[in-house]
Amino acid sequence: MTLSDTPARKSASKSAAAQNGRGNGDPSQAWIDSLENALESMLLHQEPENAGRFLDGFLQRLRQAGVQAPTTTQTPYCNTIPVDQEPEYPGDRDLERKIKSYARWNAMAMVVNANTDAKGIGVGGHISSYASAATIYEVAYNHFFRAPTADFPGDQIYFQGHVTPGNYARAFLEGRLTEQHLQNFRQELAEGGGLSSYPHPYLMPDFWQFPTVSMGLGPSCSIFHARFLRYLTARGLHPTVDKVRVYAFIGDGESDEPETLGTLALAAREKLDNLCWVVNCNLQRLDGPVRGNGKIIQELEGVFSGAGWNVIKVVWGSDWDELFKKDNQGLLLKRMEECVDGDFQKYTVSTGAYIRNHFFGKHPDLLRMVDHLSDEQLTKMHRGGHDPLKVYTAFKAAQDTKGKPTVILAKTVKGYGMGEAGEGRNITHQQKKLNEKELREFRGRFGIPLSDDVIADMPFYRPPEDAPEMKYLHARRKALGGYVPQRTVRAPKLEIPGLDFQGFKQVTKGSVSPGSTTKGFVTIIRNLLREKTLGKYIVPIIPDEARTFGMDPMFAEFGIYSSKGQLYEPVDRESNNYYKEAKDGQILEEGISEAGAMASFVAAGTAYANHGVPMIPFYIYYSMFGFQRVGDQIWLAADSRTKGFMLGGTHGRTTLNGEGLQHQDGHSLLHAGTVPTIMAYDPAFDFETAVIIRDGLKRMYQDGEEIFYYLALYNEDMSMPPMPEGCEKGILDGLYKFKPGADGLKHKAHIFGSGSIMQQALKAQTILAEKYGVSADVWSATSYKRLRNDALNAERWNMLHPTEPAKKPLVVQLLEKETGPFVSVSDNMKIVADQIGQWVPGGLTTLGTDGFGRSESRKNLRRFFEIDAECTVIATLNALAKKGAIDRKVVAQAIKDLGVNPEKMFPFLVV
Numbered sequence: 001m002t003l004s005d006t007p008a009r010k011s012a013s014k015s016a017a018a019q020n021g022r023g024n025g026d027p028s029q030a031w032i033d034s035l036e037n038a039l040e041s042m043l044l045h046q047e048p049e050n051a052g053r054f055l056d057g058f059l060q061r062l063r064q065a066g067v068q069a070p071t072t073t074q075t076p077y078c079n080t081i082p083v084d085q086e087p088e089y090p091g092d093r094d095l096e097r098k099i100k101s102y103a104r105w106n107a108m109a110m111v112v113n114a115n116t117d118a119k120g121i122g123v124g125g126h127i128s129s130y131a132s133a134a135t136i137y138e139v140a141y142n143h144f145f146r147a148p149t150a151d152f153p154g155d156q157i158y159f160q161g162h163v164t165p166g167n168y169a170r171a172f173l174e175g176r177l178t179e180q181h182l183q184n185f186r187q188e189l190a191e192g193g194g195l196s197s198y199p200h201p202y203l204m205p206d207f208w209q210f211p212t213v214s215m216g217l218g219p220s221c222s223i224f225h226a227r228f229l230r231y232l233t234a235r236g237l238h239p240t241v242d243k244v245r246v247y248a249f250i251g252d253g254e255s256d257e258p259e260t261l262g263t264l265a266l267a268a269r270e271k272l273d274n275l276c277w278v279v280n281c282n283l284q285r286l287d288g289p290v291r292g293n294g295k296i297i298q299e300l301e302g303v304f305s306g307a308g309w310n311v312i313k314v315v316w317g318s319d320w321d322e323l324f325k326k327d328n329q330g331l332l333l334k335r336m337e338e339c340v341d342g343d344f345q346k347y348t349v350s351t352g353a354y355i356r357n358h359f360f361g362k363h364p365d366l367l368r369m370v371d372h373l374s375d376e377q378l379t380k381m382h383r384g385g386h387d388p389l390k391v392y393t394a395f396k397a398a399q400d401t402k403g404k405p406t407v408i409l410a411k412t413v414k415g416y417g418m419g420e421a422g423e424g425r426n427i428t429h430q431q432k433k434l435n436e437k438e439l440r441e442f443r444g445r446f447g448i449p450l451s452d453d454v455i456a457d458m459p460f461y462r463p464p465e466d467a468p469e470m471k472y473l474h475a476r477r478k479a480l481g482g483y484v485p486q487r488t489v490r491a492p493k494l495e496i497p498g499l500d501f502q503g504f505k506q507v508t509k510g511s512v513s514p515g516s517t518t519k520g521f522v523t524i525i526r527n528l529l530r531e532k533t534l535g536k537y538i539v540p541i542i543p544d545e546a547r548t549f550g551m552d553p554m555f556a557e558f559g560i561y562s563s564k565g566q567l568y569e570p571v572d573r574e575s576n577n578y579y580k581e582a583k584d585g586q587i588l589e590e591g592i593s594e595a596g597a598m599a600s601f602v603a604a605g606t607a608y609a610n611h612g613v614p615m616i617p618f619y620i621y622y623s624m625f626g627f628q629r630v631g632d633q634i635w636l637a638a639d640s641r642t643k644g645f646m647l648g649g650t651h652g653r654t655t656l657n658g659e660g661l662q663h664q665d666g667h668s669l670l671h672a673g674t675v676p677t678i679m680a681y682d683p684a685f686d687f688e689t690a691v692i693i694r695d696g697l698k699r700m701y702q703d704g705e706e707i708f709y710y711l712a713l714y715n716e717d718m719s720m721p722p723m724p725e726g727c728e729k730g731i732l733d734g735l736y737k738f739k740p741g742a743d744g745l746k747h748k749a750h751i752f753g754s755g756s757i758m759q760q761a762l763k764a765q766t767i768l769a770e771k772y773g774v775s776a777d778v779w780s781a782t783s784y785k786r787l788r789n790d791a792l793n794a795e796r797w798n799m800l801h802p803t804e805p806a807k808k809p810l811v812v813q814l815l816e817k818e819t820g821p822f823v824s825v826s827d828n829m830k831i832v833a834d835q836i837g838q839w840v841p842g843g844l845t846t847l848g849t850d851g852f853g854r855s856e857s858r859k860n861l862r863r864f865f866e867i868d869a870e871c872t873v874i875a876t877l878n879a880l881a882k883k884g885a886i887d888r889k890v891v892a893q894a895i896k897d898l899g900v901n902p903e904k905m906f907p908f909l910v911v
């Protein structure tokens with residue numbers, strides 16, 4: 001059979017011809033006929049590619065002649081792969097149907113169970129999404145998903161977040177989860193352990209790999225992950241990762257998230273044929289239809305085709321094949337094209353008589369076409385996503401596609417099998433309860449061998465191990481390498497060099513010539529990249545800011561990864577620092593895409609588990625476009641147990657001068673405090689950065705801790721002091737005395753400085769000593785988050801062990817013997833330092849940068865926010881006056897002498 005014989009194709013061509021006015025005495029009829037003849041003959045000679053080329057060339061010539069030739073990114077509303085190109089189904093359909101039915105039942109029972117009134121906990125869950133996707137998943141579980149083995153990392157599968165009941169039900173059938181686990185779905189604190197609501201590697205580290213429930217993030221992560229596999233291969237870091245396929249399962253409603261479709265072009269540009277997305281087009285999201293007045297499948301086809309993806313539509317099940325074959329006039333296809341998704345949803349909940357009347361009844365020939373089908377049969381005509389053969393065909397074609405990523409757009413019914421309890425209903429997404437009658441119907445429809453008298457208890461069902469379907473299930477998984485999902489940490493531990501490593505020493509010895517902490521960091525990373533064992537694992541990631549951070553010399557030395565190499569001669573080829581792109585380049589230069597860079601960070605930072613390679617990402621970016629822009633991805637990174645370093649360059653609301661409100665960051669360290677597995681640091685000197693990075697490398701890659709780091713980096717030049725003796729522990733703990741005040745002065749005080757503002761603290765120390773007889777010790781506060789966590793931990797222990805000797809928070813141990821007052825000053829919002837206020841003896845006076853930034857000079861900004869040396873002096877004197885150590889008049893005089901206007905504007909405008 002040629003392509004032209006395919007029923008849908010024939011219908012399409014006929015309907016197009018009908019629309020073109022063919023056969024109506026049109027004068028251009030002869031031309032049309034001759035073109036049709038040419039096409040027919042190419043198709044007859046089995047040369048469909050020639051037909052495509054012919055048409056392309058034809059359209060091209062029309063355009064050159066100035067004719068507005070159509071650009072088509074959409075095809076008719078039918079299956080992309082014609083019936084005659086469908087492969088034989090390789091599995092046992094009966095056994096697979098049984099397995100799928102049990103999975104359906106157990107998934108449903110799990111959710112209903114968790115929400116029975118008897119349990120009284122109402123913890124939620126979703127039935128209808130998995131119900132719509134069961135066939136798609138089961139086909140993949142039986143035939144496509146390859147598990148990790150000793151020398152292969154396995155396919156990387158991004159399961160749709162809220163179909164977990166289906167995955168758990170499968171794992172239960174496979175014997176990987178117990179009945180107790182299922183009973184404890186969404187009750188993770190229950191005895192015997194429970195199952196997390198959604199895929200969370202943090203909560204189920206042996207099971208889940210990818211958190212996907214924050215919609216849109218899974219899809220974009222999958223693209224960058226697929227590209228990262230290419231990177232690993234190109235750099236020779238993994239022998240089999242080129243065979244890995246990445247699957248991402250996405251909801252059609254989820255496609256509205258900008259992150260879902262935002263990076264499609266990259267996947268096509270990079271020719272990621274290792275990537276396959278499946279959009280479950282059940283036409284509904286949470287509240288109602290995704291595109292009631294349109295067609296989500298057609299819309300998505302246009303978007304994906306336009307972006308260069310291979311699109312496979314799975315719209316209709318096999319029972320429609322026969323009707324399409326009969327559809328000589330293209331009426332059926334025409335009718336399908338004119339119906340909107342709202343209509344199709346309506347047909348799902350309607351009787352056969354209604355479907356006959358409204359859908360087929362539009363044309364007498366269409367009605368005749370279904371004369372032989374009963375009303376009941378009409379209601380059972382399947383959509384493509386519920387037909388194992390159609391689904392298998394699509395997965396297989398995706399697997400065989402070369403040079404492009406594939407998206408499968410599978411049409412399904414939301415709540416499939418739930419009947420009146422929710423099938424196709426607008427309420428279905430949140431349906432968590434089924435009454436006894438509905439349960440019986442569900443059981444009957446899917447043939448679950450449970451009797452009437454037990455049905456109300458909703459038992460889970462697993463056939464005996466020797467049942468043919470169980471043997472089949474295990475055999476299929478064995479053939480595919482084992483069970484999925486599974487997460488295993490396989491990366492070798494790395495030996496991390498000590499601080500005596502020359503690459504660290506270069507900065508710990510200090511420097512007289514001025515430089516910023518950003519520059520210091522660049523020195524460290526270059527030295528690490530050159531280190532013989534560690535270097536190759538480092539992945540520098542930059543979203544188009546390398547020049548801002550002085551990293552451009554790294555381009556030529558380490559190369560920018562490009563799958564194409566460099567096809568042009570770069571304009572700066574003569575320079576030592578030229579823009580070098582290379583197939584084995586080490587730098588991931590992501591362009592202006594913080595979301596993409598973050599996705600790469602996660603792909604690299606989880607490679608220790610997902611691919612057994614201890615990749616070490618260093619992601620440096622414009623600090624303001626981090627936490628507040630891609631905050632949810634950072635949360636995802638934590639959930640994924642990502643390792644690595646995030647470096648917020650251009651940190652500080654006053655240190656980054658001239659830029660203003662959108663750029664000046666005084667709150668990333670506050671955000672960082674909200675992410676449990678982030679170690680957040682605000683180093684003032686290069687030696688501190690070196691100590692933190694060295695310790696981070698050791699903790700993550702030698703000791704195996706699954707944490708990651710955030711470091712604030714500044715761009716203010718200063719001379720860097722050498723590392724003082726014995727400060728290493730203090731740097732890591734979050735606070736240490738950097739420079740004690742002069743002896744023999746009348747008053748005592750302490751100033752905590754962080755980051756660049758340490759320079760102001762040191763200047764204040766001098767003024768206080770010289771003008772006011774105050775000896776102020778200057779401390780470097782490197783991590784308020786760490787100090788706070790330590791204190792909270794101690795306090796909690798004390799609360800629960802009231803009769804035992806109390807633990808002392810570190811900050812108390814450090815400060816209790818000192819004579820206050822204590823003042824902190826930083827380029828962050830005051831609340832960052834206030835985190836430890838309650839444990840500072842006598843309280844903490846905090847100076848910080850609350851409010852919007854301004855474009856101005858550093859000097860003026862620091863006065864504006866009251867964090868300069870003069871304001872620090874005033875705050876210290878004021879704190880001493882409050883203690884009664886000095887007269888308040890001294891403070892008033894100091895305000896005058898230091899030139900601070902007491903009536904100046906309060907930077908935080910809104911009270």
Ligand SMILES: Cc1ncc(C[n+]2csc(CCOP(=O)(O)OP(=O)(O)O)c2C)c(N)n1
Pocket residue numbers: 128129162213214215216250251252253254255280282284285286290414429
């Ligand atoms: C970013 C984000 N916003 C909202 C939600 C809440 N939510 C969970 S499922 C859902 C509807 C999903 O619809 P669709 O993507 O079509 O998936 P389906 O369940 O139909 O397969 C919503 C709004 C979420 N998980 N993530």
Ligand SMILES: [Mg+2]
Pocket residue numbers: 251252253280281282283284285290414
């Ligand atoms: Mg949907």
